[in-house]
Amino acid sequence: MLDLLKNQLLFSGLLIAVLMGAINLGVAYCTFYERKISAWIQNREGPNRVGFFGLFWGFHFWGYGQPMADGLKFLLKEEMIPDKADKPLYVMAPAISFIVSTIGIAVIPWGGYLDIDADGIVDVACQVANPDIGLLYVLGVGSLGVYGVVLGAWASNNKYSLFGGIRAAAQMLSYEIPLGLAILVVVLSCGEVRLENIVRAQIEGGGTWNVFVHPLAFFLLFVTQLAETNRAPFDMAESEQELVGGFHTEYGALKFALFFLSEYTHMIINSAFLCVLFLGGWHFPWIPGLGLEDTAWWAVLAKMAMLGTKIAGCVFVYMWIRWTLPRFRFDQLMRLAWKGLIPTGLGLVALAVVMTYFGIPGSESVWPKLIWGLGGNAAVLFMVVLVVGMSPAGVTGRQANMPPISLLSPAKRVPRADQGTAN
Amino acid sequence: MNASLPYLIYALFAVGGAGIYLALPRSGRSTAVPGSILGLAAVGMFVAVVAKYALPSEGAGFSYLFSAMALIGAGRVVTHPKAVYCVLYFVLVIISVSMLLVLQGAEFLAIALIVVYAGAILVTYAFVLMLSQQSASVPGDVRSREPFLAVLAGFFTMACIAGQVGDLPLAAAPSSEQVIRLAQHGEADQAVMPEMMVDGNTAAMGAALMTKYVVTLETTGVLLLVALVGAMAVAKKRVPIEESPDPEKPLGQVGREAAPF
Amino acid sequence: MITEDDIIIVDDMRRDMSLTERFYLPQIAQGLSVTLRRMFTKRVTLQYPEMRREPKLEGDLTDPHSQLNASRYRGVHRLNRDPDGRVACVACFMCETACPAHCIHIDAAESPWPDREKYPAKFDIDELRCIYCGMCEEACPVDAIELTYEYDLVGNTRNEMIFDKGKLLEVFDETCQIKPRRNPRITGYAGTGSPDHQPARPTGEQH
Structure with missing residues (x-):
C-alpha cells in the first residue's frame, strides 16, 4: 500500500481527490463566512440557525449546516x-x-x-x-x-x-x-x-x-x-x-x-x-x-x-x-x-x-x-x-468633459456648511 | 519512403479543400453535409497515412487526438455561420495546438500560445463579436466571401508549408529531424543549454531569446510599440470643445444638477 | 417647471480631490479600519423566537432592542370589555367607516343592556386584510377597539385569520394585564366596578 503511494502519479491522483473535496468544502464554507462577515460588519449575527438535519439533539452548531442547506436548495430548484x-x-x-x-x-x-x-x-x-x-x-x-x-x-x-x-x-x-x-x-x-x-x-x-x-x-x-x-x-x-x-x-x-x-x-x-x-x-x-x-x-x-x-x-x-x-x-x-x-x-x-x-x-x-x-x-x-x-486634480463626481469649476457662476455655488468657505 | 506518398498527401489536401469549400456557409441550398463528410474523410485518411508511416513514439495517441481536434476545429472556424462559435472553435484550435506543443516538450510555447491567443487576442474578438446578432440573419454572416479563391490560396499555402517541414518535393528543406537537432545543439546555445535542458527548456528558451535572438526580439517589440502608437493616432478622434452659448450656464449644466449622493 | 434660479450646485460635489483621495489607498485603509472595528462591536440582532422584546407600558423604554412600547405598538386588535365584563362596543360603525382596508364588519343589534341603544351582535376583523394603521382605534368614541402589542400572528387558513367578537374579546383577556383598557373619554360611561375611574379629559374642558 505504501509502495503504491510512492508512485507520483498515483499520489497525484489521490491528492486531486483530496484537494477537490477540500476545496469544494472550503468553497461551501466561504459562502457561509461571506455572509457571516457581512453580518458582523453590519452589526448583525448572520446565518446561525441551520444545524445538521436536527441531529445532535437539535443543537444548531451556530449555523454551520447552512452550506448544506444552500447546496440542497440549488440542487432542488428548477432548471430553466x-x-x-x-x-x-x-x-x-x-x-x-x-x-x-x-x-x-x-x-x-x-x-x-x-x-x-x-x-x-x-x-x-x-x-x-x-x-x-x-x-x-x-x-x-x-x-x-x-x-x-x-x-x-x-x-x-x-x-x-x-x-x-x-x-x-x-x-x-x-x-x-x-x-x-x-x-x-x-x-x-x-x-x-x-x-x-x-x-x-x-x-x-x-x-x-x-x-x-x-x-x-x-x-x-x-x-x-x-x-x-x-x-x-x-x-x-x-x-x-x-x-x-x-x-x-x-x-x-x-x-x-x-x-x-x-x-x-x-x-x-x-x-x-x-x-x-x-x-x-x-x-x-x-x-x-x-x-x-x-x-x-x-x-x-x-x-x-x-x-x-x-x-x-x-x-x-x-x-x-x-x-x-x-x-x-x-x-x-x-x-x-x-x-x-x-x-x-x-x-x-x-x-x-x-x-x-x-x-x-x-x-x-x-x-x-x-x-x-x-x-x-x-x-x-x-x-x-x-x-x-x-497631475491635474480630478474632481469628485464630474465628467471629464465638463467645464472647470472656475467657470461656474459664484452665485450658484453653495458651500458646504462645515467647510465654512466664503461665497 | 514511398515516392508517391507526397502526391497522395497533396491529393488529400485537395480533398480537404473541396470539403471546406462545400461546407462554407453560402446562400441558397446548403452543401454543408457533403462538405463535412468530405472534410472528415480527408482528415481520417490523413491520420491513417501518418499513422502508417510515422515512427512509433510515446504519446502518439494524444498526438492524433489533438491533431484531429485542431483540424476539425479549424474547419469549423471558417464554416460555422455564427461568429461567436467561430471564436470558440478558434480557442479549441489554440488549446489543441498548445497540447501538441506540450507533447513536443515545448511547454513555454504552449502556455505562451494560450496566454497570448486564447487569453488576450480571442477575448478581444469575443468582445467585439458579442455585439453581433445572436441569430445569424445578416447576409454577411450567412454567406462567405470569395470561397473558392480563399480555399485555393489557403490550401496551396498549406501544401507549401507541409513541403517545407517534411520530405515533400515542393521544397528542398532539411528534414524535420535535422531541424530539431540543429535547434537543440546549435552552436550559440551550447553555452547555456546542457545543464538547463535537464530541468526543462524554459530557461534555455529564455536564454536563447535573450542572447542569440535578442535583436529580433527587441525589433519585434519596437514594431509592436509602433503599431500601438499608430493605432492610437488613427483611433483618437479629436472632438472640438463646444463653446457654451451662455457663459452663465456652462456646458453640461442645463438642467438641475444631480448630486451623486 | 424648473427655472434658472432653481439650479443649485452644491459646492461640495465640485470640490477638488485631495492628494490622499486621489491616491485612493489612505481612504481605503480608513474605510477598512471602520469596518474592522464594526466587526467587534455588539450585535444588535434580537434572536427572535428565543428572545423577545418585552412589552411595557411605561418606565424605561429607551432600549428598543429589549423593550416594546405597548402603548403605541399597532399589533393584533382587541375588543375591550367594560368593567362589568361586557363588550364595550356600542356598534356605532365609526371604525368600519374609518377603516381604509374595509376589514371590519359589524352587525348591530338592539342592546340587551339599559345603558346603550345598540351592541355588536357580530364583530369580525379580517386580520389578513388589515393594514394595522390604527384608524379604527382613533375613530372609536368609547375606546372599545384597540390595537395590542401582539405582533406574531400566524394561522393555517384564511378563515382562521378572520377574528370574530369572541376571539377579539379573548385577545383583550390575554393582554389586559399588560395593557389595561384606557378610560372612555366621550360617553362618560365608566361602568360600575372601576375604583380608579377618572375622567380622561382635562378638567378645564369639562362643561
Missing part, C-alpha cells in the same frame, strides 16, 4: 433555459467557468516533499504536477477564466447580461497586464518559474518572503487578483444594482451554483497563488516542522495546514474588502489599471532588474535584500505619489 438563449453555450458557460477556475490547483505546491516510509529518501512531491512552467500555467489558466463569464453573458440573450460580459472582458484584458508585471517581479527576484522552487527560494534566502522585499508588487498582485475574480470593488460584471446580476442574470439552480462556486474557487486558488508567490507558501519561521528538511507525513500535514491558514487569511481580506468598499465606476476602473497599476508595475520590474543585476536576490544575508527592496519600493511609491500629485 430561457427560450431565446443559445442553448449549447448557455449550458456550457458555467461548466467552462468552473473547470477553468478549478484546474489551477494542479500546480500549487501544497506541502513540499513527502518521505512516506521515513527512510530519509524523498518519495513524492505533495503537488499534483510540477511542470517547468508552473507559474505561467496559472497565468494561462487564469486568462481563460473570462470565457465562462463572456459566453454565459452572450448566450443568455439578455442586454444586462451582455453588459456584464463586455465589462468583464474589458476588465480582464486590462488587469492581465499588471498581473503579469507583478509576477515578473517574483520571477526576476527568485530566478525561477517553478512554484515549488519559488517557495524554496524564499525560504533559503534567510526566510525573507517576497512580500518583505517587494511589498508593492504584493499589493499589485492582490489588487489585480481582486479584479480577475470579479470581486468587489471590481465586480462591475455582475453589479447587482445596475445590471441585476450581470452575466448570471438568466441563470438559476445548479448552473448559477456553478458560477457561484467558480467565483469562490477562483478566490481560493488565487489566494493560494498569492501565498506561494509572496507569503512563503507553506513556510513559517519559528515553527518546527515547517522547514525544507522536514519531510515526514506529519510535517507535510502541518505545512498544508499552514498554507491553508494563509489562504483563509487572504480570503478573509477579500471578503472584508467586499463589504467595505463601493464599486468602481468603469472609467475609474480603467484609469486605475492603465494609469496607476501598469506604470507602478513597470517601475517595480525595473527595480527587480536592477536588483538582479547587482546580484541582490542571491545574497546569503537578509539585509541587502530588505534594504534594496524596501528602499526601491519606497522610491517607486514616491514617484507614483509625485506623479499623482502633479
Whole structure:
C-alpha cells in the first residue's frame, strides 16, 4: 500500500481527490463566512440557525449546516433555459467557468516533499504536477477564466447580461497586464518559474518572503487578483444594482451554483497563488516542522495546514474588502489599471532588474535584500505619489468633459456648511 | 519512403479543400453535409497515412487526438455561420495546438500560445463579436466571401508549408529531424543549454531569446510599440470643445444638477 | 417647471480631490479600519423566537432592542370589555367607516343592556386584510377597539385569520394585564366596578 503511494502519479491522483473535496468544502464554507462577515460588519449575527438535519439533539452548531442547506436548495430548484438563449453555450458557460477556475490547483505546491516510509529518501512531491512552467500555467489558466463569464453573458440573450460580459472582458484584458508585471517581479527576484522552487527560494534566502522585499508588487498582485475574480470593488460584471446580476442574470439552480462556486474557487486558488508567490507558501519561521528538511507525513500535514491558514487569511481580506468598499465606476476602473497599476508595475520590474543585476536576490544575508527592496519600493511609491500629485486634480463626481469649476457662476455655488468657505 | 506518398498527401489536401469549400456557409441550398463528410474523410485518411508511416513514439495517441481536434476545429472556424462559435472553435484550435506543443516538450510555447491567443487576442474578438446578432440573419454572416479563391490560396499555402517541414518535393528543406537537432545543439546555445535542458527548456528558451535572438526580439517589440502608437493616432478622434452659448450656464449644466449622493 | 434660479450646485460635489483621495489607498485603509472595528462591536440582532422584546407600558423604554412600547405598538386588535365584563362596543360603525382596508364588519343589534341603544351582535376583523394603521382605534368614541402589542400572528387558513367578537374579546383577556383598557373619554360611561375611574379629559374642558 505504501509502495503504491510512492508512485507520483498515483499520489497525484489521490491528492486531486483530496484537494477537490477540500476545496469544494472550503468553497461551501466561504459562502457561509461571506455572509457571516457581512453580518458582523453590519452589526448583525448572520446565518446561525441551520444545524445538521436536527441531529445532535437539535443543537444548531451556530449555523454551520447552512452550506448544506444552500447546496440542497440549488440542487432542488428548477432548471430553466430561457427560450431565446443559445442553448449549447448557455449550458456550457458555467461548466467552462468552473473547470477553468478549478484546474489551477494542479500546480500549487501544497506541502513540499513527502518521505512516506521515513527512510530519509524523498518519495513524492505533495503537488499534483510540477511542470517547468508552473507559474505561467496559472497565468494561462487564469486568462481563460473570462470565457465562462463572456459566453454565459452572450448566450443568455439578455442586454444586462451582455453588459456584464463586455465589462468583464474589458476588465480582464486590462488587469492581465499588471498581473503579469507583478509576477515578473517574483520571477526576476527568485530566478525561477517553478512554484515549488519559488517557495524554496524564499525560504533559503534567510526566510525573507517576497512580500518583505517587494511589498508593492504584493499589493499589485492582490489588487489585480481582486479584479480577475470579479470581486468587489471590481465586480462591475455582475453589479447587482445596475445590471441585476450581470452575466448570471438568466441563470438559476445548479448552473448559477456553478458560477457561484467558480467565483469562490477562483478566490481560493488565487489566494493560494498569492501565498506561494509572496507569503512563503507553506513556510513559517519559528515553527518546527515547517522547514525544507522536514519531510515526514506529519510535517507535510502541518505545512498544508499552514498554507491553508494563509489562504483563509487572504480570503478573509477579500471578503472584508467586499463589504467595505463601493464599486468602481468603469472609467475609474480603467484609469486605475492603465494609469496607476501598469506604470507602478513597470517601475517595480525595473527595480527587480536592477536588483538582479547587482546580484541582490542571491545574497546569503537578509539585509541587502530588505534594504534594496524596501528602499526601491519606497522610491517607486514616491514617484507614483509625485506623479499623482502633479497631475491635474480630478474632481469628485464630474465628467471629464465638463467645464472647470472656475467657470461656474459664484452665485450658484453653495458651500458646504462645515467647510465654512466664503461665497 | 514511398515516392508517391507526397502526391497522395497533396491529393488529400485537395480533398480537404473541396470539403471546406462545400461546407462554407453560402446562400441558397446548403452543401454543408457533403462538405463535412468530405472534410472528415480527408482528415481520417490523413491520420491513417501518418499513422502508417510515422515512427512509433510515446504519446502518439494524444498526438492524433489533438491533431484531429485542431483540424476539425479549424474547419469549423471558417464554416460555422455564427461568429461567436467561430471564436470558440478558434480557442479549441489554440488549446489543441498548445497540447501538441506540450507533447513536443515545448511547454513555454504552449502556455505562451494560450496566454497570448486564447487569453488576450480571442477575448478581444469575443468582445467585439458579442455585439453581433445572436441569430445569424445578416447576409454577411450567412454567406462567405470569395470561397473558392480563399480555399485555393489557403490550401496551396498549406501544401507549401507541409513541403517545407517534411520530405515533400515542393521544397528542398532539411528534414524535420535535422531541424530539431540543429535547434537543440546549435552552436550559440551550447553555452547555456546542457545543464538547463535537464530541468526543462524554459530557461534555455529564455536564454536563447535573450542572447542569440535578442535583436529580433527587441525589433519585434519596437514594431509592436509602433503599431500601438499608430493605432492610437488613427483611433483618437479629436472632438472640438463646444463653446457654451451662455457663459452663465456652462456646458453640461442645463438642467438641475444631480448630486451623486 | 424648473427655472434658472432653481439650479443649485452644491459646492461640495465640485470640490477638488485631495492628494490622499486621489491616491485612493489612505481612504481605503480608513474605510477598512471602520469596518474592522464594526466587526467587534455588539450585535444588535434580537434572536427572535428565543428572545423577545418585552412589552411595557411605561418606565424605561429607551432600549428598543429589549423593550416594546405597548402603548403605541399597532399589533393584533382587541375588543375591550367594560368593567362589568361586557363588550364595550356600542356598534356605532365609526371604525368600519374609518377603516381604509374595509376589514371590519359589524352587525348591530338592539342592546340587551339599559345603558346603550345598540351592541355588536357580530364583530369580525379580517386580520389578513388589515393594514394595522390604527384608524379604527382613533375613530372609536368609547375606546372599545384597540390595537395590542401582539405582533406574531400566524394561522393555517384564511378563515382562521378572520377574528370574530369572541376571539377579539379573548385577545383583550390575554393582554389586559399588560395593557389595561384606557378610560372612555366621550360617553362618560365608566361602568360600575372601576375604583380608579377618572375622567380622561382635562378638567378645564369639562362643561
